[in-house]
Amino acid sequence: MALVGSGALALALGLYVYAALAGAWAAARSSNRLQRSARNALLAALPATAAATGALVFAFLRHDFSLVYVANHSSRSLPLAYRISALWGGQEGSLLLWLLILAAVAFGAVALNRELVDRALPWAVPILAALASVFAYLLVFVSSPFDTQAAPVDGAGLNASLQNPYMLAHPPLLYLGYVGLTVPFAFAMAALISRRVDARWLIATRRWTIVSWTCLGLAILLGSKWAYGTIGWGGYFAWDPVENAALLPWLTATAYLHSVMVQEKKGMLRVWNVSLVVLTFSLALFGTFLTRSGLVNSIHSFSKSPIGAWFVGLIAVVVLASVALVIARLPLLRARSPQLESLVSREAVFLYNNLLLVAFALTVLWGVLFPVISETVRGVPYSVGPPFYNFFLRAFGLPLLLLMGIGPLVAWRRASLRSLRRGLGWPAAAALAAGAGLIAVGAGTRPAGLAAYSFSAFVLASIAAEFVRGTRARRSIDGGSWPAAFSSLVARNRRRYGGYVVHAAVALLAIGIAGSSISRATVEHRVHPGQTIAVGGYSLRYMGTSFRPGANHDELRAVLAVAHHGKRDGFVAAGRNHYHAEAFFGNAVAIKTDWLRAEDLFVIADSFDVDGSVDVKVIVNPLVDLIWLAGVVFLLGSFVALWPDAREERRLARRDLTVGKVVTA
Amino acid sequence: MILLCVLALACAAFVVWPLIRFAPDALSREPELFEALEERDRALAALRELEFDHRSGKVVDDDYRSLVRALRLRAADALRQVDAHA
DSSP states (O other): OHHHHHHHHHHHHHHHHHHHHHHHHHHHHTOHHHHHHHHHHHHHHHHHHHHHHHHHHHHHHTTOTTBHHHHHHOOTTSOHHHHHHGGGSSHHHHHHHHHHHHHHHHHHHHHHTHHHHHHTOTTHHHHHHHHHHHHHHIIIIISOTTOBOOOOSSOOOOOGGGOSTHHHHHHHHHHHHHHHTHHHHHHHHHHHHTTOOSTHHHHHHHHHHHHHHHHHHHHHHHHHHHHHHHTOSSOSOOOOHHHHHHHHHHHHHHHHHHHHHHHHHHSOOHHHHHHHHHHHHHHHHHHHHHHHHOOSOOTTOOOOOTTHHHHHHHHHHHHHHHHHHHHHTHHHHHTTOOOOOOSSSHHHHHHHHHHHHHHHHHHHHHHHHHHHHHHHHHSOOOOOOHHHHHHHHHHHHHHHHHHHHHGGGSOSSOOOHHHHHHHHHHHHHHHHHHHHHHHHTTOOOSHHHHHHHHHHHHHHHHHHHHHHHHHHHHHHHHOSOHHHHHHHHHHHTHHHHHHHHHHHHHHHHHHHHHHHHHSOEEEEEEEOTTOEEEETTEEEEEEEEEEEOOSSEEEEEEEEEEEETTEEEEEEEEEEEEETTTTEEEEEOEEEEETTTTEEEEEEEEOOOTTSOEEEEEEEETTTHHHHHHHHHHHHHHHHHHSOOHHHHHHHHHHHHHHHHHHHO | OHHHHHHHHHHHHHHHHHHHSOOOOOOOOOHHHHHHHHHHHHHHHHHHHHHHHHHHTSSOHHHHHHHHHHHHHHHHHHHHHHHHHO
16 A cells, blocks of 8 residues: 555656646746646646555555554554544644645646646646645655555544544635645636736636635634534634634635626725735645644644745745735736725725624634744743633624625615615614613623624625625516515625625624623533432433443543423433553533524533542533524525526626637637 | 556546647637626626615615716726727
């Protein structure tokens, strides 16, 4: 397996290097033959990279401990699913997954846009290939997953934190998000080098950006769900540097997805959009670097590694070359770019939203980098904690939430006060009613929480108003039934209405975060069998312990009978797992969900004693499940936005046909 | 190992094939026409959107009247540009 894997990786490296060099030469010399050969090399690198990945997975499945990587990240007792996910359980495998995803997205983006790449954006191939070359080089020469040794009897096992169903999906989704952002970056840079600053690169990469952004968003959410159920502190996002590193490109990609509409609709913000693409991709690289380098202390950084310097070099080259290119093309990008007509217009709202998102991203970046800078310059370690981030989340997040409600109600170009009054009426009334209701029931004591709930109500009401008004207008134009009009409304502008569904998800997220942060109730006691703990309307009676041995791990649990407002409500079992191969104890929290109230009863049990006593911490997390529901709504909105728009595709095909006819003539 | 050799040979053939096959050595040059078509599509889409926003009540009559004239002029200009480049 080692020979097949390393041979396939060497082949992939050769193909990437050829695609980068020949592709650059062909693009510079307008050589169509060489360009197609380079393109084919990039496409052919996918099966080579897949063969290397397949060889490593096969080695995990066969317990081939002669591979150092397999021995270090699996054991004979490891369940099948985790033997496959062990592929990304360490640095070398993660890099290989990165390269495989890059090979796949490069294949997809180039194969689906062959005409565009051949005729207008030939530089996309060498840029994608050059980036892939760096990762292939690291895997072949610096950090190979195919290093061999005399095979031990058993492996060291997989990090116990990674033996979790969420870890089967979180890392691949995260990498899909990070790596997918390479496509808009490569196409944007190709457009700049070729001086083709029309919207073709942008249209060609739109879906790739939305897919990457969706994957990144879901990865952050799944990572939060993993942390919530595994780390055992009752929270879901700790502003850990590596969590922040995933959030950063998501924030700037969100800004880009909004500002790109302004360019498509009005031809504005061309400089801003390419700058956002560069910033987003650089942050995606930074995220990978932070996870892999061990630069910062984080539960997610597995070890110090030799690839840190390579990543710093790659990020420096990407940033410097991209910035130089954007500056060189400024006159071209600024030509024929119209000005903002009014500060009260849809495009102006998008601009405000962009400024807030980028400001928040830069603030979070500062929070991540400051401890490193402080330690390097002053030699004093300094940590930036949740209060810093929570302050700026409120400072930037609440205005963003408000803008999310205002944006859909404001017309493009400019809106008069009368138009605004008419649009804002119902949503504003809904927000005021929600705020007044909360104050009346005594839930509005915290201004930030009250604002989050009221603004979320405003957003949801403005989205509902948009759907109602749009459906009514569609019906008055086309006739027919209400469902047909609704369907036609969404089908004619999937990105807009899919976007509104995503906005609804963000409003749910805001309510979930506000509720679980402000109204959480916690109690912690050492209890003996028969004793009861009461909190937030729940009472939990400690019944005793249970022990279940297993092949991979043993389970020790404290069993508690639950009653809610005096009514029996089943049992929960929380405790510890002992992983044999890893010689590691991990938390096994118990979570009892009340879906109707979107509330969790969260139980942690620790410090078991022979006398049967145990430390039990019980947390009641109100509205927390709206956060996970938001993930489902977010995915639904992304699907709507991604669904192919036949009308637009016909229009673009007609445009290409027109150009084709003229060029042929 | 045999599979790896087959894969390497297949990749090499796939890469070399465009070099030995005839293909015209020229990239097309059509950015001006494409920009004109884009501007035409943008102007027409803006007109459609304004009509819809007006009908749905998002744009009041006074705003509609002042915006529609400018957009029609822009669309006419964009169509002229397309004709000029084509």
